[in-house]
Amino acid sequence: MNYHYISHVLYQFIYSEPIYRELGGTFLVWRPAVRWKVYRDFRFHTKVGGRWLSLPRVRLVDRLNLPRLSGVLIANSLYELGGHRQDGLRTVLMYHGTSDKIPRASQEVVNQFDYYLLAGPKNEKRLTAAAGIDLDSPRLVRVGNWMFDRVVNGEYDLDRLRARFGLTDVSRPTILYAPTWAYGGGTLLQNFDHFVQTIPREYNLIIRPHYAERHLAPRLARRIPRKYRKHVMFANSGKPMHHHYIDNLVIADLLISDTSSMLYEYLITRRPIIISATDSDEVTTSDEGMSVPHVVDHYTGKEDILRLIRRNLVEQPYRNDLERLLQSCFYFNDGHSTSRCLDFLKHVPV
Structure with a gap:
């Protein structure tokens, strides 16, 4: 399975780091400055096939006209994507952070993903309202806050x-x-x-x-x-x-x-x-x-x-x-949220 990570700025990518560490993959950026920052900050941050890779794979793309991809595309921010409706590709939102801020994105943009990995009821309420998604939708995957695992x-x-x-x-x-x-x-x-x-x-x-x-x-x-x-x-x-x-x-x-x-x-x-x-x-x-x-x-x-x-x-x-x-x-708070994310991402139907 191929994994791709896309976001607006460097700090948002850290919400994919626990996944990238285990699954590897390619970072997609649409700003050249972010490309070099990812090279700098994500060195030695993934293990694939039992070994630690040094430099990450980073690809400069047009987010409104994405290249041909396969596998899973993981987004950490709410920006409009184009060309992501491809056979053999599924899109997943792993949103950066939980807050009281009102999403700036339109309903169409928030609703553009196939699946939403949810840290808890607060983000679920905010994102489903912004996207117009029913709470019983199979697109919602309740995993807990994967960033909490190191603390727990x-x-x-x-x-x-x-x-x-x-x-x-x-x-x-x-x-x-x-x-x-x-x-x-x-x-x-x-x-x-x-x-x-x-x-x-x-x-x-x-x-x-x-x-x-x-x-x-x-x-x-x-x-x-x-x-x-x-x-x-x-x-x-x-x-x-x-x-x-x-x-x-x-x-x-x-x-x-x-x-x-x-x-x-x-x-x-x-x-x-x-x-x-x-x-x-x-x-x-x-x-x-x-x-x-x-x-x-x-x-x-x-x-x-x-x-x-x-x-x-x-x-x-x-x-x-x-x-x-x-x-x-937040859901669970048991130190196993990253494992739930990985289990879903490894078996997501593409």
Whole structure:
């Protein structure tokens, strides 16, 4: 079986990495800059026939006029594809992240795939509504969040990860600030100066800009007060395999975010979350029972952020609510979601 992976930007491809690692295949990109980034970041990331391959196979294509393909085409983003209705080819959406953002794509685009591998009820509700698909459709394949498996199975080395991100004072709790970008009302510039002048008084602070705002990091880093620089680190979201977002999650004791998918991905750690309040007409939080913003504390700029962090770390007032949200938003959470994906992809009828 041939496997192909297609997406818009580099960081979205990391949602195919657990599959690519086992099945190999070819990356399809429609932007030359992404091609070279895939070469750089996906070296030594697949084992085929019992050996690790060094360079990935990457092919530059016209996404609106795809070449002749066979096997399975796995997409991680919602962009219109053309020429994908081919004999011997099936298309599968493995969407990147779970959030409250309203898909920007049209119903026709969201509905263009043969199958949808679903991390949980939250994404199922959002994608089926956007695509106009019935919930009992055989096109929906419920596998659970395959990105959670490493966390559930404890497949990480905390000491190595802390060193990779520059955490030297492990006696302090670590706060992860991971805002989204303009799509969703990102709060990086809104909060940056106050956070770097306040949070490092008591805590380590890792700042993970969204991939679309990674270019801001060098300029912002110069605004960190000198006395706090050893306690403030930037995650390099421009190199998402080396500074993987899952690695950020497991070393953080508390997350601050706005409408980023990190709000929901972080649930698997069962640790506290604070919302950085924002306003965006591209987000809906109306789904009671599957909404982090309906449960946790919000920081609007008026509250004492240190007091808010301290309360959540010490009292953990929403522990039970966050556990309920984890079970409501994601299927299984048992460390075997990648295996379910692989089982389906190996046997998908083409």
